[in-house]
Amino acid sequence: MAAAGSGAERSRSTGLSSERTNIGVLGGGAWGTALALHAARMGHDVLLWALEPEVVRQVNEEHENNTYLKGYPLPENLRASGDIRQVASFGEILLMVIPTPFVERTVSQIVDAVRDDSILVSCTKGILNDTLETPNEILKRVLPPRLHSRLAYLSGPSFAAEVAKAIPTAVTIASEDDHVATRVQEMMSTPRFRCYRTHDVTGVELGGALKNVLAIACGISDGLGFGSNGRAALITRGLDEITRLAVSLGANPLTLAGLSGVGDIVLTCTGDLSRNRTVGLRLGKGEKLEEITATMGGAVAEGVLTSRSAHHLAQKQGIDCPTIEGIYHVIHEGKDPVQVVTENMSRPLKPEVNILVAEAAQRTVAQP
Ligand SMILES: NC(=O)C1=CN([C@@H]2O[C@H](COP(=O)(O)OP(=O)(O)OC[C@H]3O[C@@H](n4cnc5c(N)ncnc54)[C@H](O)[C@@H]3O)[C@@H](O)[C@H]2O)C=CC1
Numbered sequence: 356m357a358a359a360g361s362g363a364e365r366s367r368s369t370g371l372s373s374e375r376t377n378i379g380v381l382g383g384g385a386w387g388t389a390l391a392l393h394a395a396r397m398g399h400d401v402l403l404w405a406l407e408p409e410v411v412r413q414v415n416e417e418h419e420n421n422t423y424l425k426g427y428p429l430p431e432n433l434r435a436s437g438d439i440r441q442v443a444s445f446g447e448i449l450l451m452v453i454p455t456p457f458v459e460r461t462v463s464q465i466v467d468a469v470r471d472d473s474i475l476v477s478c479t480k481g482i483l484n485d486t487l488e489t490p491n492e493i494l495k496r497v498l499p500p501r502l503h504s505r506l507a508y509l510s511g512p513s514f515a516a517e518v519a520k521a522i523p524t525a526v527t528i529a530s531e532d533d534h535v536a537t538r539v540q541e542m543m544s545t546p547r548f549r550c551y552r553t554h555d556v557t558g559v560e561l562g563g564a565l566k567n568v569l570a571i572a573c574g575i576s577d578g579l580g581f582g583s584n585g586r587a588a589l590i591t592r593g594l595d596e597i598t599r600l601a602v603s604l605g606a607n608p609l610t611l612a613g614l615s616g617v618g619d620i621v622l623t624c625t626g627d628l629s630r631n632r633t634v635g636l637r638l639g640k641g642e643k644l645e646e647i648t649a650t651m652g653g654a655v656a657e658g659v660l661t662s663r664s665a666h667h668l669a670q671k672q673g674i675d676c677p678t679i680e681g682i683y684h685v686i687h688e689g690k691d692p693v694q695v696v697t698e699n700m701s702r703p704l705k706p707e708v709n710i711l712v713a714e715a716a717q718r719t720v721a722q723p
């Protein structure tokens with residue numbers, strides 16, 4: 356194992372730590388591989404678990420994940436294993452980068468392999484269909500209470516390919532325990548990957564999950580040729596929907612103004628690397644969802660399933676979410692997207708109230 360040092364090893368000039376540790380990564384998809392590559396470039400020893408034996412072979416023999424993140428050479432200190440329990444017990448930090456539908460099944464296999472002193476960082480962005488749980492809620496149900504204070508969440512605007520290219524990226528680390536968030540922040544931050552921290556797990560998770568639905572909406576709008584006006588309207592009103600829904604579930608509204616809200620919404624609603632936006636673009640151009648998902652090479656667009664969860668959550672919470680509802684009807688009930696746009700634009704007229712602006716104004720007035 357790499358030597359565990361102390362905060363004293365932090366550079367005086369940058370505030371960044373030079374300490375190195377062992378990091379396990381569960382999930383050999385694009386994001387798991389990019390995060391593993393980032394950690395390995397920092398000098399951490401990294402062990403990656405991939406479901407597919409072929410991905411394990413590619414990483415160990417070809418030093419590249421040709422299946423999910425082609426074109427990025429992987430260093431020698433990033434190795435892969437098919438033994439999930441070996442990876443779960445490998446290091447001080449365990450990054451969990453598993454699509455939402457597989458989180459429970461995957462984590463159930465490692466419950467008694469995780470070290471008591473491990474920090475488990477979920478990097479998943481979604482909401483489960485059956486139970487409407489976020490990854491945090493799934494993990495707390497599956498993992499023993501001794502590990503609950505060791506949980507953290509990484510989210511924010513971060514395309515895997517751009518992290519693999521070491522393009523400047525900023526993300527949020529959320530944990531109920533500030534020491535845990537700080538430790539992850541120190542072990543993952545570089546001049547090219549800046550981690551901020553927060554206690555608001557709910558806001559960070561819901562921002563990351565719900566922006567995927569909005570990215571599909573923006574893709575559909577662009578695919579229909581509705582241009583910049585349509586996209587800007589969706590981003591602004593969609594952010595308000597997402598914020599109101601997240602706040603009804605306990606989020607701090609200001610979290611949604613941060614990296615894991617506005618930041619990730621801007622990225623995935625406008626960036627062509629987004630799988631969710633791409634699904635929307637293709638739907639808007641008239642392709643069928645089945646055709647689209649069949650040609651994605653196993654990559655997951657979480658917004659497809661999350662649109663169903665978000666629709667049910669909005670109904671359960673009694674929150675009016677016309678964009679989310681519209682995407683649910685297009686994807687799961689085959690409704691014509693043009694009809695959805697027309698209906699949403701024809702709703703009763705009302706004043707523009709934006710929950711983030713209202714919240715900020717209230718806080719300003721409350722200041723002495
Ligand atoms: N790709 C990206 O740029 C980013 C992705 N994310 C999130 O990270 C999570 C993982 O996404 P990616 O790494 O991009 O995956 P991916 O879409 O590149 O690949 C699919 C992943 O699902 C796994 N998988 C398929 N069936 C499985 C099963 N039965 N059990 C366990 N795993 C199974 C595959 O092994 C593979 O790791 C998602 O929640 C995604 O929203 C978050 C930030 C950036």
Ligand SMILES: O=C(CO)COP(=O)(O)O
Pocket residue numbers: 480511512513514515567570619622623628629630631632655656657
């Ligand atoms: O969450 C992401 C970037 O922050 C990746 O988005 P997509 O899953 O839409 O590619």
